[in-house]
Amino acid sequence: MAAWQHSAMLLSAQDRSSTLSFEFPLSRNAALDRLATFVPKAGRSYAEGRNSDAGPGRHQAVSRLSSALRRRLISEEEVARAVVAAHGSQAAAKFLQELFWRTYWKGWMEQHPAVWRAWRRDCDHRSKDLPAGYDVAVTGRTGIDAFDAWVRELRETGYLHNWARMQFASIWIFTLGLPWELGAAFTFAHLVDADPASNTLSWRWVAGLHTQGKVYLASAERIRLHTGGRFDPQGLATHADVPRETPAPDIVPLRTFDRPDLHAPTLLLLTPEDLSLEMEPMLASLHVRRVVACRRLCSGAADIAAVADGLQRASSHWQAAAAWVDDLEAAAALAASEGCSQIVTGYAPVGPIADALAAHRSSTSMRIAEHCRGWDARAWPHSRKGYFAFAKCIPDLLLAAGITNGDTD
Numbered sequence: 001m002a003a004w005q006h007s008a009m010l011l012s013a014q015d016r017s018s019t020l021s022f023e024f025p026l027s028r029n030a031a032l033d034r035l036a037t038f039v040p041k042a043g044r045s046y047a048e049g050r051n052s053d054a055g056p057g058r059h060q061a062v063s064r065l066s067s068a069l070r071r072r073l074i075s076e077e078e079v080a081r082a083v084v085a086a087h088g089s090q091a092a093a094k095f096l097q098e099l100f101w102r103t104y105w106k107g108w109m110e111q112h113p114a115v116w117r118a119w120r121r122d123c124d125h126r127s128k129d130l131p132a133g134y135d136v137a138v139t140g141r142t143g144i145d146a147f148d149a150w151v152r153e154l155r156e157t158g159y160l161h162n163w164a165r166m167q168f169a170s171i172w173i174f175t176l177g178l179p180w181e182l183g184a185a186f187t188f189a190h191l192v193d194a195d196p197a198s199n200t201l202s203w204r205w206v207a208g209l210h211t212q213g214k215v216y217l218a219s220a221e222r223i224r225l226h227t228g229g230r231f232d233p234q235g236l237a238t239h240a241d242v243p244r245e246t247p248a249p250d251i252v253p254l255r256t257f258d259r260p261d262l263h264a265p266t267l268l269l270l271t272p273e274d275l276s277l278e279m280e281p282m283l284a285s286l287h288v289r290r291v292v293a294c295r296r297l298c299s300g301a302a303d304i305a306a307v308a309d310g311l312q313r314a315s316s317h318w319q320a321a322a323a324w325v326d327d328l329e330a331a332a333a334l335a336a337s338e339g340c341s342q343i344v345t346g347y348a349p350v351g352p353i354a355d356a357l358a359a360h361r362s363s364t365s366m367r368i369a370e371h372c373r374g375w376d377a378r379a380w381p382h383s384r385k386g387y388f389a390f391a392k393c394i395p396d397l398l399l400a401a402g403i404t405n406g407d408t409d
């Protein structure tokens with residue numbers, strides 16, 4: 001990570017610490033409470049209200065579950081199950097479609113990991129010589145009222161409404177003429193739900209790099225309408241030039257990985273990629289001797305809070321002592337000293353944690369096995385093309401998860 005990204009992350013973590021856990025669930029109980037409050041609104045009310053940005057502290061029309069879903073304090077499957085139980089899959093179709101975007105982006109990135117690597121390289125390169133207009137943009141001094149307000153909201157709360165994220169990215173790229181890569185780095189550093197796949201690929205989608213010939217151009221009129229007249233942005237681009245880049249790399253097969261040996265003495269490693277492994281029936285009989293988390297695999301206050309919650313639950317579920325260690329070397333050393341023959345962790349999709357695990361694997365003899373949830377394993381093979389094709393599989397995915405029974409409702 002470049003130094004500027006790191007300091008932005010630390011700064012934003014401090015700035016946000018007071019609002020973080022209040023608005024955005026960072027423990028499993030808080031996520032379950034939020035889900036229970038939101039479920040009644042997940043049907044028609046969500047479909048009608050989801051594109052209105054009411055402003056900071058007023059985003060009740062949407063779930064604000066992303067901080068928890070991103071870390072799997074609660075799973076997509078649990079959320080889908082609760083919503084379908086309350087509304088049926090037809091009435092909740094819009095919400096389910098949005099929920100599945102996360103799954104789709106992760107699966108697409110798994111099969112195009114070069115996109116992640118290219119973005120990281122590009123950010124490192126560009127941050128050495130930031131373009132004119134960058135500072136004005138990231139400090140919210142462009143004079144475009146909506147954009148400047150969203151910069152403030154993002155910095156102060158760590159969140160932007162999905163619709164606002166789309167306008168924000170579009171203005172960044174097409175009106176301010178700034179590289180999408182730096183915009184993605186800015187939101188990644190500040191979002192409480194920062195996610196390698198959803199963030200990088202959503203920026204590419206807005207830029208017109210995901211679906212050929214399709215860009216997202218923000219319009220002043222729509223912004224006035226969807227923000228209840230709070231903003232009257234001037235000077236927005238009326239034409240979009242799709243950024244030029246080398247052709248997207250070819251699709252690669254889904255990564256193969258070691259699966260947990262359920263009988264082997266195990267050190268369970270919790271990372272912000274999956275913090276409710278105790279809910280996975282397949283892992284119920286895992287022979288866990290210690291539960292650990294690595295500070296180096298956490299990227300700010302939100303990760304630390306969520307992982308601490310995960311450690312507590314895992315420790316009590318498997319009746320094993322929990323500990324924080326600095327890094328993967330320390331985790332492997334602890335595993336060896338406890339007589340464990342494997343480290344088991346939740347599957348790490350493309351991103352910094354997968355990168356760290358891959359680097360560590362090449363230098364250790366300790367086996368690192370990953371548990372991939374059925375939800376992902378079933379959906380990702382369908383995440384090869386556009387979302388339209390993927391969405392056609394949603395009814396089958398819900399059926400396979402036992403959330404629907406195949407009857408139309």
Ligand SMILES: Cc1cc2nc3c(=O)[nH]c(=O)nc-3n(C[C@H](O)[C@H](O)[C@H](O)COP(=O)(O)OP(=O)(O)OC[C@H]3O[C@@H](n4cnc5c(N)ncnc54)[C@H](O)[C@@H]3O)c2cc1C
Pocket residue numbers: 050062063064065066067069070098099100101102103105160161162163165166169187188191193194195196198199200202203206
């Ligand atoms: C430029 C840009 C950057 C983004 N960066 C991130 C990011 O770093 N991390 C992240 O989690 N989401 C990202 N998103 C997706 C989306 O904006 C957030 O997931 C959503 O706003 C979270 O708020 P919510 O939980 O209230 O969403 P709700 O509207 O309540 O949706 C419920 C859940 O569905 C999923 N979801 C909804 N919309 C999307 C979407 N467009 N893409 C992927 N998943 C979706 C999320 O898990 C969300 O929590 C980005 C979108 C854009 C346009």
